[in-house]
Each structure stands twice: as structure tokens, then as C-alpha cells.
Amino acid sequence: MTEELGDAFASDLLRGHTDTIVLGVLQRRDRYGFEIYKAIRDAAGGDHEIKEATLYAAYRRLEKDGLVEAYWGDETQGGRRKYYRITDAGRAVFRRNVGAWRATRDIIDTLLGSRD
Amino acid sequence: MTTMTANLAIHRLLDEAFAGVPATPTTQDLKEELRASLVARVEELEAAGLAPDEAARRAFAQVGDFRSFLDEALEDLAGEDSPVDQWARHRVRHRPAFVIRATVLPIVGALALAASIVLAALAPQAPAPDALSPLIPVLLMAVFACCIGFVTADSLQQETSTSYPMARGRAIGMGVGLGVLLAGAGAIALCWAPPLPLWLWLVLGAVGIVVGIAVLAGLGAGMTNRRKPWAREAEQAWMRGAEQAWTHGAEQAHGDGAARRRHPGDRFERDPNAAARFGIYTAVLWILAITVGVLLGVFVGWWWAALPAVGAVALMLLLLTRMLFAPERPERSER
Incomplete structure (x- = not known):
């Protein structure tokens, strides 16, 4: 029961930072939707995942806000892949969100007495 | 598969x-x-x-x-408040240190440029008393290029009310590119002065200009969005409003055909071919101006070499005015 609650807590936390996580995954190179999903799933060690539908909503939001740009790949077989590229605005927002996350994490660690 | x-x-x-x-x-x-x-x-x-x-x-x-x-x-999500309110809410004030840098450095650069050209022009009349003097105009020109390059990189890294800062690497690259371009132009401006022979100044200048343009073009081609979400939304809302106003006005003035033809934005935005033509005309103009300038310099005197450049600037501005703001002619069928 406690483990299930912990999982739900971790999944909620992950979902709450979907946009920043996607920006983080795009920091190194452009990726298409399923690649981003796999990168997050692999990084979470398979224990937690963000549903792809949630990610598509995040891509739309990030694109609308100009934090990522999308372009179609030139695949000739299978579906054409829509790649996402992080913009300068996206990098700035990512850096800001990471800073805010670190500050919040420190406060929570202090409040919960879990600081090393 | x-x-x-x-x-x-x-x-x-x-x-x-x-x-x-x-x-x-x-x-x-x-x-x-x-x-x-x-x-x-x-x-x-x-x-x-x-x-x-x-x-x-x-x-x-x-x-x-x-x-x-x-x-x-x-769903069509409408904006919640006016762009003016949004601007007030998102306003970012520049840091005083940046404002001081952005004010002082261009002045220092301009003074260094003026001093460099004056000293280089006086050099033939007053021979150098020691070996270091011929280098002073060169150093002053380098100071000018560095100042402008630094201010450019510095400004691009600042957050504004409507834009996020440019990524550090790209901003520094833009500053270096502009600095090298200006240094190249400066080398050509100093081409009659010691310590280098004329041909070496011209070669160094041309290399600087080409490298600077290449760096700026390369970085410019890879540029991504820096606009903040609220500014993009306000811009899009304004464009929608402007388009509606245009369509409405054009419908009243010319009927549906003209309404479809007319769009907001300048002519280069509406007609990329016109922008491309302007680019080609400008390139041809400058190639001619540089060639005539070099010929004048060699056969008449280097004081005359700048004359074609002045003419080219004037012609380029006239061309820009003519091509960017040309009145659109009504179609024959609508007369």
C-alpha cells in the first residue's frame, strides 16, 4: 500500500514537470515524439512513465509558446516523424525551471528533515 | 520494420x-x-x-x-487581457551595469574609430618618431571592433520584456562575427597607412569581411525563437486584428479579389521574391562599388576610393525605399 502511494506520488511529481522534462530531453539533440517518450521511460528505469498522450499535449503547449519548434523528418517508410527542436526561449525557460526546482527541492528537504 | x-x-x-x-x-x-x-x-x-x-x-x-x-x-483560446496590460505585467528592467556598458562602450568604440582614422590620415604628413606609433591606429581600430562586438554579444544575452536571452555560445559567436567584420572593414579603411603594404591591408580586410559575414550568416541561419509566449500571443492577436481590418477595408475599397491579395506586413514579407531581388541587386551594387573604389584608389588616389561606397549606400537606400514601399498597382480588371 505504502509502495503504491509512493509510486503515485512520484508519477504525480513527474507529470507536474512534464514540460521541463521534455525540454531537458531535447537539450542535446532534436528528437521525435516516441523517442522523447522512450528517453523518459528509460531514464525512469521503467518504474514510472508519462503517458504519450500527456506528452503530446506538452509538445503542443511548448510549440504554441515558442519553447520548441517542430519540423517533419524525411522518412520514406513508415509514418513521417515530427521532430522537435528546443529554441533559445526553451533553453532559457529550462534553466529557470531547473533553478526553481533545485530551490524548491532544498526547501522540501529542509522541511521534511531529509537533508543529508 | x-x-x-x-x-x-x-x-x-x-x-x-x-x-x-x-x-x-x-x-x-x-x-x-x-x-x-x-x-x-x-x-x-x-x-x-x-x-x-x-x-x-x-x-x-x-x-x-x-x-x-x-x-x-x-478550441480557440482567446487572450485574457490587453497587450498593454500584459506588457506591464511582464516588463523586465535592464540591470544598471548593462545599461552603463551599453552606453559607454559604443562611445569608446566611436572615439577609437575616429582617432584611428585621424591618426592614420596624419601619418604620411608627420613621420613616426618611434616604431610603436604606426601601430596605434591599428590598435584603436581593434578597440573599436572589440567594443562593438562585446556590446552586441552582451545585448543579445540580456532578457527583455518580450524576449528570452540568446544562448551564450550563439550570442558570443554573433559578437565575434560582427567584431571580425568591422575589423575587416577597418583594415580596408586603413589601407594607405603603415605598417603594412597596401595589398596586405586589402587582403586582410577582405578576409575579415568574408569570415565575419560567414559567421553571422551561419549563426543567423540556425537562429531559433527567443520571443516570450505572451509576446507571441499578443503579436498573433494583433496580426489577426490587422488582417481582419485589412480584409474589411479592402473589401470595401476593391471587392473580394483585392481583399485576398492584400495582407499585413511589408512588401518583403508578402513577396519573398522581391526580398531576394533586393539582395541580388545589393550584392551587384557593392561588387561594382568595391571594384570602382579599388580602381580609383590605384589610378587616381586613395582619397577618392571611398566615393563609390558613399554612392553605393545612397543607391542602396533608394533601392530599398523603391522596393519595400512601392505602391501596389491595381489590377487592370479592377480599374
Whole structure:
């Protein structure tokens, strides 16, 4: 029961930072939707995942806000892949969100007495 | 690679899921994007030993409920408050240290440029008392290029009310590119002065200009959005309003045909071919101006070499005015 609650807590936390996580995954190179999903799933060690539908909503939001740009790949077989590229605005927002996350994490660690 | 059966299953499931959804560019984009993702996912599942039909069904289920955000994407979300209110709320004030740098450095640069040209011009009349003097105009020109390059890189890294800062590497690259370009132009301006022979000044100048332009063009081509979400929304709302106003006004003035033809924005935005023509005319103009300048310098005197450049600037501005703000002629059928 406690483990299930912990999982739900971790999944909620992950979902709450979907946009920043996607920006983080795009920091190194452009990726298409399923690649981003796999990168997050692999990084979470398979224990937690963000549903792809949630990610598509995040891509739309990030694109609308100009934090990522999308372009179609030139695949000739299978579906054409829509790649996402992080913009300068996206990098700035990512850096800001990471800073805010670190500050919040420190406060929570202090409040919960879990600081090393 | 996915099997034909799996591809057909994906196709069928997607058609079922999008049944009744209006076929707009947004929904078609989403459908294609989902298809690519499902194909990749089915490949994984088939590799794990699942039958094609089962792999397609499971892949579809794993994606989750995308209908909710599909509906969301179709909704037209109107802005909540006016751009003026939004600007006031998002206003970013520059840091005093940056304002001081951005004010002082261009002044220092301009003074260094003026001093460099004056000292270089006086050099033939007053021979250098020591070996260091001929280098002073060169150093002053370098100071000018460094000041402008630094201010450029510094400014691009500042957050403004409407834009995020440019990534550090790109901003520094832009500053270096502009600095090298100006240093190249400076070398050509100093071409009659010691300590280098004329041809070496010209070669160094040309190399600097070409390298500077190449760096700026390369970085410019890879430029991405820096505008903040609120500024983009305000811009789009303004464009929509302007387009409606244009359409409405044009409908009243010229009827439907003219309304479709007229769009907001300058001529280069509406007609990229005109922008390309302007670029080619400008390149030809400058090639001619530089050639005539060098010929004048060699055969008449270097004081005359700048004359074609002045003419070229004037002609370029006239060309720009003529091409960018040219009145649009009504079509014959509408007369």
C-alpha cells in the first residue's frame, strides 16, 4: 500500500514537470515524439512513465509558446516523424525551471528533515 | 520494420479514433505524428514476440487518451487581457551595469574609430618618431571592433520584456562575427597607412569581411525563437486584428479579389521574391562599388576610393525605399 502511494506520488511529481522534462530531453539533440517518450521511460528505469498522450499535449503547449519548434523528418517508410527542436526561449525557460526546482527541492528537504 | 498487417491495423485504428474529428491541418498533423509513434512502438512489441494485430492494439492502448487534448487543440483560446496590460505585467528592467556598458562602450568604440582614422590620415604628413606609433591606429581600430562586438554579444544575452536571452555560445559567436567584420572593414579603411603594404591591408580586410559575414550568416541561419509566449500571443492577436481590418477595408475599397491579395506586413514579407531581388541587386551594387573604389584608389588616389561606397549606400537606400514601399498597382480588371 505504502509502495503504491509512493509510486503515485512520484508519477504525480513527474507529470507536474512534464514540460521541463521534455525540454531537458531535447537539450542535446532534436528528437521525435516516441523517442522523447522512450528517453523518459528509460531514464525512469521503467518504474514510472508519462503517458504519450500527456506528452503530446506538452509538445503542443511548448510549440504554441515558442519553447520548441517542430519540423517533419524525411522518412520514406513508415509514418513521417515530427521532430522537435528546443529554441533559445526553451533553453532559457529550462534553466529557470531547473533553478526553481533545485530551490524548491532544498526547501522540501529542509522541511521534511531529509537533508543529508 | 513493421509488418504489412501491423501497418494496416495502425491505419484502421487511427481512422476509427479520428472518425468525426474535423480534418484541419492541426488534426492531420497530429494523426501523422501519432502514426509515426505507433509504428515505432509496434516495432518494439513485434520484436518482443507479439502478433501484428495484438501489437497494434496494445500500442494504441499504451498511447493513452489523446482525445481530450485533441479537443483542447481545436478550441480557440482567446487572450485574457490587453497587450498593454500584459506588457506591464511582464516588463523586465535592464540591470544598471548593462545599461552603463551599453552606453559607454559604443562611445569608446566611436572615439577609437575616429582617432584611428585621424591618426592614420596624419601619418604620411608627420613621420613616426618611434616604431610603436604606426601601430596605434591599428590598435584603436581593434578597440573599436572589440567594443562593438562585446556590446552586441552582451545585448543579445540580456532578457527583455518580450524576449528570452540568446544562448551564450550563439550570442558570443554573433559578437565575434560582427567584431571580425568591422575589423575587416577597418583594415580596408586603413589601407594607405603603415605598417603594412597596401595589398596586405586589402587582403586582410577582405578576409575579415568574408569570415565575419560567414559567421553571422551561419549563426543567423540556425537562429531559433527567443520571443516570450505572451509576446507571441499578443503579436498573433494583433496580426489577426490587422488582417481582419485589412480584409474589411479592402473589401470595401476593391471587392473580394483585392481583399485576398492584400495582407499585413511589408512588401518583403508578402513577396519573398522581391526580398531576394533586393539582395541580388545589393550584392551587384557593392561588387561594382568595391571594384570602382579599388580602381580609383590605384589610378587616381586613395582619397577618392571611398566615393563609390558613399554612392553605393545612397543607391542602396533608394533601392530599398523603391522596393519595400512601392505602391501596389491595381489590377487592370479592377480599374
